[in-house]
Amino acid sequence: MRAPQTFEEVDVFFPDTLDAALIAQADPNRRGRVLAGGTDLMVQWEAGVVPLPPRVISIKHLPVLRQIEENPGMLIIGAGVTHKQLRASPLVRQYLPSLAEAAATIGGEQIQVMGTIGGSVANASPAGDLAPSLMVAEGDVVLASVRGERRVPVTACWTGYRQIDCAPDELIVRFELTKMPAGYCEGWRKLGPRQAQAISKIMGSFRGQLTDGIITDFKVAVGSVAPTCIRLYELEQWLVGKPCDAATCNEAETRARAGVHPIDDIRSTAAYRQWVTGRMIRSFLQTLEVK
Amino acid sequence: MSDLKLQVNGKWVELDVPQSRYLAEVLRYDLGLTGTKIGCNESECGICSVLVNGTPVNSCIYPAFKAQGAAIITIEGLEQDGRLHPLQQAFLDHGAVQCGFCTPGLIMTAKALLDEKAAAKQPVTEHDIKVALKDTYCRCTGYQSVINAILQASGQDVKPYIPKTKAPCQTIGHALPNPDSLAKITGRAMYTDDFVFPGMLYARTKRAGVPHARIRHIETAEAAALPGVRAVLTHADVPGRQNHGLVTVDWPVLCSDKVRYAGDAVAVVAADSEEIAAAALELIKVDYETLPVVDDPIQAGQPDAPIVHEERPDGNLLKHIKVRKGDMAAGFAAADVVVERTYRTPMTEQMFLEPECSIGVPRGYDPTAFGGTIDPAAQRGVQYRHDKTTIYCGTQIPYLDREQTAAALNVPPEQVRIVAALMGGGFGGKEDIAAQIHVALLAERTGRPVKMLYTRAESLLFHPKRHATIIRIKTGAKRDGRLTAVEAELYGDGGAYASLSEKVMTRATTHASGPYDVPHVKVDCYAMYTNNTPCGAFRGFGVTQSCFAVESNMDLVARELGLDPIAFRRINALDVGGTTCTGQVMRESVGLQECIAGVEADMRAHHTALGEAFRWSWSEGRKHYAWGIGIGYKNTGLGGGAPDKASAIVETGVTDGQVWAEVRTSSAEMGQGLPAVLAACAAEELGLPYGQVRVLLGDTDHCPDGGPTTASRQTYVSGNAARHAARTLRARLQQVVADHFGQPVEQWSFADGQFSANGTRAGLVEAIEWAQASGQPTWEEYEYWAPKTQPLGTGGDMHVAFGFGAQAALVEVDDDTGAIKVLKIVGAHDVGRAINPLTLEGQIEGGIIMCLGNALTEHFINEQGQAWTDVMARYKMPSIKHTPEIISRIIEHQTADGPYGAKGIGELSSIPTTPAIVNAIANAVGVRFCSVPVDQDALLLAWKAGETECLCGWGYEH
């Protein structure tokens, strides 16, 4: 079949239930590209960056995908939850504060109400705003198909540049993320705001614990410095057990720079990204210290 | 097709549309609710926002069926019982409406915010507004008025920001909304794409796609055979002149032998739908022999460079422009300090929010033949029988559109009519021919109206932009701070066609020694052809570029001399008695010293208010702060010996006992507020309330020629034409009154809308009625000629007047990232006279923000003649969150011949901001940036490496 030239030719499916959606996705002849909020995909189609799919399926309206719930250890967030819901939810603000913070900075009001966590994750952009917070929270992405449910750790769900571990018949249905334990703190930063032409921002999140001046746990993830959002595991291990002081900050800054290898693409220079990554780690450690 | 049920503005509607239709299309094209605008179709600009169950969505990418059963509110649904919504009223009061194209989107997004805050019983803060609206763009206002308007609408007591000006006359000098603003805030305003003619076809253009190639063959048969295609035209179908062009006629209507840039038009198609037309484009096959590409103006001058126009005598040189004053050797010999640098500015994009749209209506078009109706009262539009080839479009120069279209059609100009629709911004980018000729050709071929709406991508690809320039400038000064000499060499990238390059680069050249009295000046400018997108007019007209270079060098010289940058400028600033580099002696209206003093006072006041002494720079933690200053000037009017005239008609009449007046001229309104100026001039002269004056612009059958809307000239020339027409008409009415009473006219006088003599009085109503009864015309046409100017190189007055301005920027630079924030701009502008302080301030704020974009974010990127910037998302323009606090002072050094003393302002505010910001950055972190936009990557790396200068940011190859 010839690829559609305009959106007019695309077949759009609005299933009434999740099951109806899964059944459609199981059939190669009915399967459609998922439209969550559509903010990213539509833009890419319009711009001709990716070819139009013959069919799309819109699932954001399904109520089961729009809930935020909790159990003792986890926060369970439906894939259709919007940025605005994330930003406003008391549960998210309490247990995944950096995710709430990240969501709050995405776009103006129109994008806030359209864009969803599932869409953002599925888009698999290395500069996805929510990715670092998910990576430090840890937990699972839950995918569903007529074959049943499958779980993938969020730290392993992106397999390459704009690639995600999700079979053609699967839909992302929810995220089960580890709540931030008491005594921990989180932070999120996006550096290099929308400034000179086309420089993409660098975003990062951390979750850590400081006990009597000693770093007892530290997780940090950075986006936009590699083909996918990455955790800086080596740096994390190095930090545990260190005092949170100026010497540690200095060394961590240097190590963070050495630990990322951005490609020098059209959007920004590698040296700049390395520099900024170092500064970000420093600011995270300072946050940990004051909180 | 399936059933879509929506509740739109309180009314249920049911439609049978494809599942894939977007909400914006349903609203605009299926329901005729054209108040919702489309600016990008890529979820970037936000102006298509409507409310779906109370939440604002970008309707351009919102599948209509997602809104199944939902309540939709559009701009048309805001008025309640004929009363404006508080937001609409506030936008009007604050002058937050200029071209109006973004207004529905801003208002709808703001409404969602106000509703949400009201429900939560929370006050609305400026921060809330900046967060909610950060993806809703406005290219005209600069956002400060928008923020104030939203705050007012939320119930806070926020007054419109209007700088102090001279005491007003009856109408002149009062802050009044533009007469067309009401239509814009209610969604009733008609832009070109809002017109739908019965029987209308949709057209698309086949663009070259390659920057330089010889055309071997064009094959259109397959496209023509596609069902639904009504016409496919190529160069062979252009009956008349093959090229168009504003100055040099070198731009093919449709290319025949070669293409010179990727946006060149090769064929046009009209079809029953846009989709069919787009599909037909794919079927047109063009066989190209690709040629080597020249994409840089310096390279273009090399002997081995590929030649863009083989038929021209000077290779790729479009024009060599020279300024000579004094003796350079003597000038530099006298200097104690000489500073020389090379500066680079990029190609930038006007990014008016309304993409180009034209509708051609064929001669003899009868809407009833296509199921339409005729309204006997209509003089234009969809219910009107057209006896001429008529083009509806947004244009800055209606009469030149007419002339160029007629030449291509091979008919006399009188057989073509241009009807200017409202324009969603122009900024210079709507001076050249876009699709005007194409739709005329297609309409005449098919016998039907034909609409051509450019996509954003096509608009970016096609239209002329601001010239990328390379400016080497050498400045000499004595110890005492007096400038002795300036030498400059400029290379301007004119792109593939001449457009206005010659004029723009002339302005860059003649302003290349800045608003200073410099005894010895030599400037050489080379405007070059390349295979890039053509460059032409963009607010600032070349002076934006040269001012950046001049003012950067001025700071460097001041530093070398150990002088305060402000004091140094004041020593050299032009004043009455001074001489420009072209040899023009300033006789009057030079308020520059006062502008600089005003800015300095406001910089100091900033610190005084904080209880501290003034300082140029300081640091707080990882933030570094500094002020920077820039001053500039800009000619008003065409000048250079070009005949500069405008005509206007003022007509009066009485309807239901009330006098009205109408001003008509072809001059264009693109949001800058011309109708407000014209209405004020007529109201003042006729003693009428402002609200009783209508303005009709841009219809070549009803409006006399106002000339091009360019060079900040319309207030001056068309304002004068309207003023004189109204005066002459008033004199005639005075004669009528005198005759009526059988008294000599000299005994009569006019004041407050009344004629009186010896205790006898007569109002305008009587005067008009008596005139009509005696068969005398109650209208007057006046052709205003600006004072004669001299061509460059002959000395004397090259321009009738100059506007002057000074601005200072307070910036914050982040130590971690190099991120730059402009916190405050203080500006003072000598505009001669503030005819309408509200619309004037709108021009100032909008110009400043546009120029802030020029300094920090904007760069239209070409790579080997191909536009990398091919979607709006790849062009960063300032959003509401970039908006600094703006403090504005108006200086009024009246100019004798201007209307009430006024000069132009349209471009002036968009000139000194760039150097003010770049100078501030240098003061903050010690790194001087010699190119814009200031690239924070390069800045940070240079800064951390301890360098003091950064020659080139990202995106420059040289």
Ligand code: FES
């Ligand atoms: S965001 Fe919809 S038109 Fe620009």
Ligand code: FES
């Ligand atoms: S008034 Fe906002 S874009 Fe023109």
